[in-house]
Amino acid sequence: MSAPENAAAPEPAPAAAAPATAVRVAGVNKVFETRGGLVHALEGIDLEIAAGEFVSLIGPSGCGKSTLMRLIADLDAPSAGTITVFGKTPTQARLDQEYGIAFQQAGLLPWRTVAANVALPLELHGVASAPRKAKVEELLDMVGLADFADRYPDQLSGGMQQRVAIARSLAEQPRLLLMDEPFGALDEMTREKMQSDLVRISAETGAAVVFVTHSIPEAVFLSDRVVVMSPRPGRIREIVPMRLGASNAATTDAAARAARTDGLREDRSFFEMVTAVREALHGAPVAAGARGVETR
Ligand SMILES: Nc1ncnc2c1ncn2[C@@H]1O[C@H](COP(=O)(O)OP(=O)(O)OP(=O)(O)O)[C@@H](O)[C@H]1O
Numbered sequence: 001m002s003a004p005e006n007a008a009a010p011e012p013a014p015a016a017a018a019p020a021t022a023v024r025v026a027g028v029n030k031v032f033e034t035r036g037g038l039v040h041a042l043e044g045i046d047l048e049i050a051a052g053e054f055v056s057l058i059g060p061s062g063c064g065k066s067t068l069m070r071l072i073a074d075l076d077a078p079s080a081g082t083i084t085v086f087g088k089t090p091t092q093a094r095l096d097q098e099y100g101i102a103f104q105q106a107g108l109l110p111w112r113t114v115a116a117n118v119a120l121p122l123e124l125h126g127v128a129s130a131p132r133k134a135k136v137e138e139l140l141d142m143v144g145l146a147d148f149a150d151r152y153p154d155q156l157s158g159g160m161q162q163r164v165a166i167a168r169s170l171a172e173q174p175r176l177l178l179m180d181e182p183f184g185a186l187d188e189m190t191r192e193k194m195q196s197d198l199v200r201i202s203a204e205t206g207a208a209v210v211f212v213t214h215s216i217p218e219a220v221f222l223s224d225r226v227v228v229m230s231p232r233p234g235r236i237r238e239i240v241p242m243r244l245g246a247s248n249a250a251t252t253d254a255a256a257r258a259a260r261t262d263g264l265r266e267d268r269s270f271f272e273m274v275t276a277v278r279e280a281l282h283g284a285p286v287a288a289g290a291r292g293v294e295t296r
Pocket residue numbers: 032033034039040041059060061062063064065066067068232
């Protein structure tokens with residue numbers, strides 16, 4: 001970070017309070033120009049994701065989930081509207097390493113060991129060897145792969161590879177994780193294990209998560225809120241707050257979310273939430289009072 005140009009005051013400015021909003025999407029449209037004509041991928045998207053909040057995007061294939069994710073990640077630009085990440089433009093947020101990315105393909109480098117893959121972002125940003133090693137150890141411990149540091153990606157199962165990718169996305173302690181179907185290629189048992197791990201990890205790190213999935217139970221288990229999108233042009237159809245567990249209260253803080261255990265998958269509230277999201281997806285009316293479905 002460079003020093004301010006007229007640095008008259010010797011004292012550094014006090015750190016600004018952490019913004020309460022991780023992602024703000026306002027009036028976003030995205031139109032692709034293709035040889036076949038214009039493709040209206042997203043239209044009128046307004047969405048605010050609080051710091052530390054876990055939000056899933058769900059909707060039919062082609063409704064623009066990945067496009068929205070790519071806009072937040074500064075991999076593409078909106079045709080209209082604005083996006084901020086912790087109050088910054090997506091480009092600035094990317095430069096400041098405000099977010100980590102984990103997509104469906106784990107995207108590990110096959111010639112690097114597990115530890116070296118996790119270390120890569122730290123290496124690229126010039127973190128010295130000793131703190132880098134310590135951080136990699138801590139991350140591998142967090143994802144349960146401490147004993148696999150010296151293995152190579154092709155010696156690991158798909159679930160383990162995904163955990164390496166998650167560890168890598170957390171390397172720079174981002175306040176935001178962008179995850180596009182990270183568990184899409186996993187078998188059901190591994191997937192449920194990874195979901196439980198992610199609930200724990202997101203609570204431990206306090207990171208906000210934007211998570212794209214096709215699985216309603218996965219979205220319900222993980223999220224504070226589920227954003228249900230409609231087919232092209234992709235719009236937000238409903239935002240369903242998750243009310244899970246005995247109290248049936250909306251769980252909006254990470255600590256409450258961390259209390260989610262596998263038993264919850266058998267809970268009545270879980271099935272109610274699955275039904276609420278399913279009805280929102282299919283456009284059927286939901287008994288709003290009973291399920292607390294936010295409608296947009
Ligand atoms: N680079 C691009 N050029 C042209 N059209 C694109 C491009 N990227 C996405 N699209 C189109 O925009 C629409 C939204 O695509 P997107 O991949 O965001 O949907 P999705 O909801 O993530 O789909 P899926 O669930 O199948 O992954 C689709 O019609 C897609 O064909």
